[in-house]
Amino acid sequence: xxxxxxxxxxxxxxxxxxxxxxxxxxxxYKKAGHDVIVVVSAPAGRTDELIxxxxxxxxxxxxxxxxxxxTSGEQISIAxxxxxxxxxxxxxxxxxxxxxNFKTTSVHTKAKIIDIDTQIIQEKLDEGNVVxxxxxxxxxxNNEITTLGRGGSDTTAVALGAALNADEVxxxxxxxxxxxxxxxxxxxxxxxxxxxxxxxLELAASGAKVLxxxxxxxxxxxxxxxxxxxxxxDSTGTIVQREEGFDEIGNQNIxxxxxxxxxxxxxxxxxxxxxxxxxxxxxxxxxxxxAKVFSRLAKEKINTDIIxxxxxRNKELNNISFTVKSDxxxxxVAISEQxxxxxxxxxxxxxxxxxxxxxxxxxxxxxxETTSEIFDILAENNINIDMISCSEINVSCIIHxxxxxxxxxxxxxxxxxxxx
Amino acid sequence: xxxxxxxxxxxxxxxxxxxxxxxxxxxxYKKAGHDVIVVVSAPAGRTDELIxxxxxxxxxxxxxxxxxxxTSGEQISIAxxxxxxxxxxxxxxxxxxxxxNFKTTSVHTKAKIIDIDTQIIQEKLDEGNVVxxxxxxxxxxNNEITTLGRGGSDTTAVALGAALNADEVxxxxxxxxxxxxxxxxxxxxxxxxxxxxxxxLELAASGAKVLxxxxxxxxxxxxxxxxxxxxxxDSTGTIVQREEGFDEIGNQNIxxxxxxxxxxxxxxxxxxxxxxxxxxxxxxxxxxxxAKVFSRLAKEKINTDIIxxxxxRNKELNNISFTVKSDxxxxxVAISEQxxxxxxxxxxxxxxxxxxxxxxxxxxxxxxETTSEIFDILAENNINIDMISCSEINVSCIIHxxxxxxxxxxxxxxxxxxxx
Numbered sequence: 001x002x003x004x005x006x007x008x009x010x011x012x013x014x015x016x017x018x019x020x021x022x023x024x025x026x027x028x029y030k031k032a033g034h035d036v037i038v039v040v041s042a043p044a045g046r047t048d049e050l051i052x053x054x055x056x057x058x059x060x061x062x063x064x065x066x067x068x069x070x071t072s073g074e075q076i077s078i079a080x081x082x083x084x085x086x087x088x089x090x091x092x093x094x095x096x097x098x099x100x101n102f103k104t105t106s107v108h109t110k111a112k113i114i115d116i117d118t119q120i121i122q123e124k125l126d127e128g129n130v131v132x133x134x135x136x137x138x139x140x141x142n143n144e145i146t147t148l149g150r151g152g153s154d155t156t157a158v159a160l161g162a163a164l165n166a167d168e169v170x171x172x173x174x175x176x177x178x179x180x181x182x183x184x185x186x187x188x189x190x191x192x193x194x195x196x197x198x199x200x201l202e203l204a205a206s207g208a209k210v211l212x213x214x215x216x217x218x219x220x221x222x223x224x225x226x227x228x229x230x231x232x233x234d235s236t237g238t239i240v241q242r243e244e245g246f247d248e249i250g251n252q253n254i255x256x257x258x259x260x261x262x263x264x265x266x267x268x269x270x271x272x273x274x275x276x277x278x279x280x281x282x283x284x285x286x287x288x289x290x291a292k293v294f295s296r297l298a299k300e301k302i303n304t305d306i307i308x309x310x311x312x313r314n315k316e317l318n319n320i321s322f323t324v325k326s327d328x329x330x331x332x333v334a335i336s337e338q339x340x341x342x343x344x345x346x347x348x349x350x351x352x353x354x355x356x357x358x359x360x361x362x363x364x365x366x367x368x369e370t371t372s373e374i375f376d377i378l379a380e381n382n383i384n385i386d387m388i389s390c391s392e393i394n395v396s397c398i399i400h401x402x403x404x405x406x407x408x409x410x411x412x413x414x415x416x417x418x419x420x
Numbered sequence: 421x422x423x424x425x426x427x428x429x430x431x432x433x434x435x436x437x438x439x440x441x442x443x444x445x446x447x448x449y450k451k452a453g454h455d456v457i458v459v460v461s462a463p464a465g466r467t468d469e470l471i472x473x474x475x476x477x478x479x480x481x482x483x484x485x486x487x488x489x490x491t492s493g494e495q496i497s498i499a500x501x502x503x504x505x506x507x508x509x510x511x512x513x514x515x516x517x518x519x520x521n522f523k524t525t526s527v528h529t530k531a532k533i534i535d536i537d538t539q540i541i542q543e544k545l546d547e548g549n550v551v552x553x554x555x556x557x558x559x560x561x562n563n564e565i566t567t568l569g570r571g572g573s574d575t576t577a578v579a580l581g582a583a584l585n586a587d588e589v590x591x592x593x594x595x596x597x598x599x600x601x602x603x604x605x606x607x608x609x610x611x612x613x614x615x616x617x618x619x620x621l622e623l624a625a626s627g628a629k630v631l632x633x634x635x636x637x638x639x640x641x642x643x644x645x646x647x648x649x650x651x652x653x654d655s656t657g658t659i660v661q662r663e664e665g666f667d668e669i670g671n672q673n674i675x676x677x678x679x680x681x682x683x684x685x686x687x688x689x690x691x692x693x694x695x696x697x698x699x700x701x702x703x704x705x706x707x708x709x710x711a712k713v714f715s716r717l718a719k720e721k722i723n724t725d726i727i728x729x730x731x732x733r734n735k736e737l738n739n740i741s742f743t744v745k746s747d748x749x750x751x752x753v754a755i756s757e758q759x760x761x762x763x764x765x766x767x768x769x770x771x772x773x774x775x776x777x778x779x780x781x782x783x784x785x786x787x788x789e790t791t792s793e794i795f796d797i798l799a800e801n802n803i804n805i806d807m808i809s810c811s812e813i814n815v816s817c818i819i820h821x822x823x824x825x826x827x828x829x830x831x832x833x834x835x836x837x838x839x840x
Contacts, residue, residue, distance in 0.1 A: 016473060016476035016477050020477065053496075053500060054499075054500075054503055056436035057436050057439060057440065057500055057503045057504045057507060058503050058506065060507075061503045061507070062502065062503055062506045062512075064513070065502040065506065065512075065513075066499070066503070068495060068498065068499035068502070068514050068516075069495070069496060069499035069500060072492040072493075072495040072496045072499070075488060075489070075492040075495070076470070076473075076489060076492045078488065079474075079485045079486070079488035079492070080473060080477055080489065082482065082485040083474055083477045083478050083481045083482055083485045083486070083489070084477045084478065086478070086482045086485065087477060087478035087479075087480075087481075092482075092485075093484070093485075094488050096488075096565075098518055098563070099563050143519050145516075
């Protein structure tokens with residue numbers, strides 16, 4: 001008998017018919033003798049409707065109330081699924097964040113998980129219930145309701161898995177696994193059987209939308225296996241797990257280093273639109289300036305992705321560029337204007353129609369020839385590279401949005417399909 | 421500076437535009453220097469949609485989950501209103517039942533209020549907030565979410581008023597006051613300036629839908645004034661309060677008895693469709709049988725309205741008839757079948773298309789001639805009376821549904837318009 005956590009997204013619980021399908025699948029596992037916890041998101045489209053409602057009421061909706069509004073969505077799903085499971089004969093109980101003390105920080109709309117009181121959940125499981133839990137939400141120490149930010153339901157599911165030492169966390173979604181590229185862009189994209197936490201992290205951070213990075217980080221930290229699979233059929237998906245020969249944060253074990261040095265193993269090519277670029281230009285070249293800029297952005301909870309500092313014509317001045325998500329662009333530009341005043345920079349500019357293409361693979365950083373090949377391929381396709389970022393297993397390039405499909409297709413052909 | 425509780429129903433918060441209108445009205449009171457608590461219902465139609473969703477998932481949805489599902493509706497409204505109030509410059513905070521320990525019994529879908537922890541609310545008010553509170557819901561001692569049954573938001577508002585000793589509870593609705601009859605049925609219906617708790621109770625129990633009886637009972641118990649008024653304009657509505665010359669449960673003070681005996685003061689004529697009648701026939705004429713029947717129904721939380729016991733042809737057998745709300749009819753019939761077996765009755769029958777017409781007025785009971793006039797008027801209009809019930813200030817008749825408008829119009833003409 002195992003403890004299985006299942007997570008279903010909005011499409012899977014979009015209406016009564018779909019909820020009943022999920023209920024059947026859940027009950028199948030229960031009847032097979034397992035303890036089952038199901039984490040569900042709001043019905044498809046509901047969260048966006050509620051966000052729209054908030055912005056009809058205010059240009060700048062109060063964040064605490066924003067969280068109160070959005071969490072009504074998950075409550076619909078957990079109650080619906082519990083009703084459906086009970087209707088086909090298994091005991092089920094739905095639970096909100098406050099009912100299990102799912103403690104988070106107080107940062108509304110982007111709260112981080114602190115702790116989970118597993119006692120109530122364990123009691124309900126011991127009583128023979130299927131437990132249906134609301135994803136995406138938490139409760140602060142002052143009884144305030146929070147939301148975890150995008151991808152929050154994946155995060156909830158894996159966090160529960162970690163807290164309860166689950167045997168497996170199954171994330172059900174509308175694709176049947178992790179692919180070497182977005183199959184809608186690249187016809188020849190392939191499904192991966194397994195993938196390491198590190199590679200999944202890079203793919204997700206670089207644009208792959210199937211699994212949220214936060215959930216992968218928690219899974220990596222606690223060694224929880226994530227099985228990403230389709231909610232439409234019974235196909236096996238992709239298992240995200242510890243890579244053989246690597247420790248939990250992705251460092252190569254010395255023994256296998258020799259083997260890894262022979263070949264770069266490219267996991268996939270990802271892309272991400274909805275990016276924005278901001279440049280602070282004419283920044284005085286003094287120690288501590290960059291720290292001022294990015295600590296201020298971090299304080300406002302703006303996530304910066306790629307950062308680049310370059311000298312301008314005047315050697316005493318620099319340009320600092322960084323990318324953010326489109327959702328954060330407006331706020332980031334406003335903050336940058338304030339930073340400009342504070343540090344005495346000459347100006348702030350921004351670009352909206354940019355995108356990021358990334359090549360992800362173990363050992364990429366140490367293979368200069370592979371990295372330069374990436375640049376060659378983009379150049380051959382007349383794609384201008386605006387910014388570059390390299391990490392241990394990832395090379396990302398900022399390009400114009402209109403070239404993104406072309407870039408992904410070309411890189412996939414060279415690095416994945418080349419074995420064919 | 422006063423403490424005002426305002427309650428707005430679903431129509432008043434149906435969409436963003438309406439919510440903004442409510443916000444303006446709320447802020448007007450706040451700027452005038454009052455402490456304001458606003459109780460809101462789910463957006464119009466939302467509760468019915470959620471009920472529909474529950475019955476798509478199950479013929480007999482689990483009641484605990486039903487409450488979890490429905491309370492998502494009020495959460496949308498409280499957050500929306502708080503966002504709107506904050507947007508026009510006043511501090512606002514929305515609160516759920518669990519956040520203020522709004523304690524109820526554990527009877528899901530029909531929970532009764534036990535206690536309210538006013539400390540949190542008072543703190544938020546003292547911090548200068550408009551408090552926006554979710555109507556219709558409660559929390560049990562085991563942290564389970566409950567709903568209070570129909571009219572629950574009125575009940576929440578008045579209960580808060582009682583717990584916090586509010587100066588006034590304003591119930592905003594889509595009519596501008598309490599009328600002597602439903603203005604949609606009787607063209608000449610008049611708006612009442614004031615009405616006693618007792619009369620309001622009788623009108624509400626007899627079919628007037630503007631204010632739920634439970635809320636009036638609480639108001640009567642604690643002496644809270646209810647101002648029932650329109651959410652569409654600034655008109656003064658009807659104040660529900662203690663009647664002069666009467667104590668809090670509606671007993672006449674002896675001093676004014678002489679005066680009251682001169683005239684019957686008819687407050688209004690009400691009607692109620694959506695009733696069902698059940699008859700247990702051939703019930704053995706033994707002591708304790710009626711007690712068995714009605715204690716069993718009460719145990720299943722079925723509210724019975726009018727009860728009638730009559731002898732059948734066989735003097736050793738009786739027929740027991742009673743009316744229930746249509747919503748409860750199916751369950752009540754099923755229970756009656758079980759009771760029939762248990763007490764050895766001959767059979768159970770039921771009727772669906774019945775309605776109740778009531779004449780409400782102080783002193784009605786002691787005026788036999790008025791009561792018989794009621795019967796005469798119905799007879800003149802060829803309306804058959806199936807069951808009769810009389811109380812201190814109310815005469816109710818069960819008739820066929822198709823005659824209801826005719827009955828109300830005729831009675832209103834005789835008892836209200838006769839002064840013209």
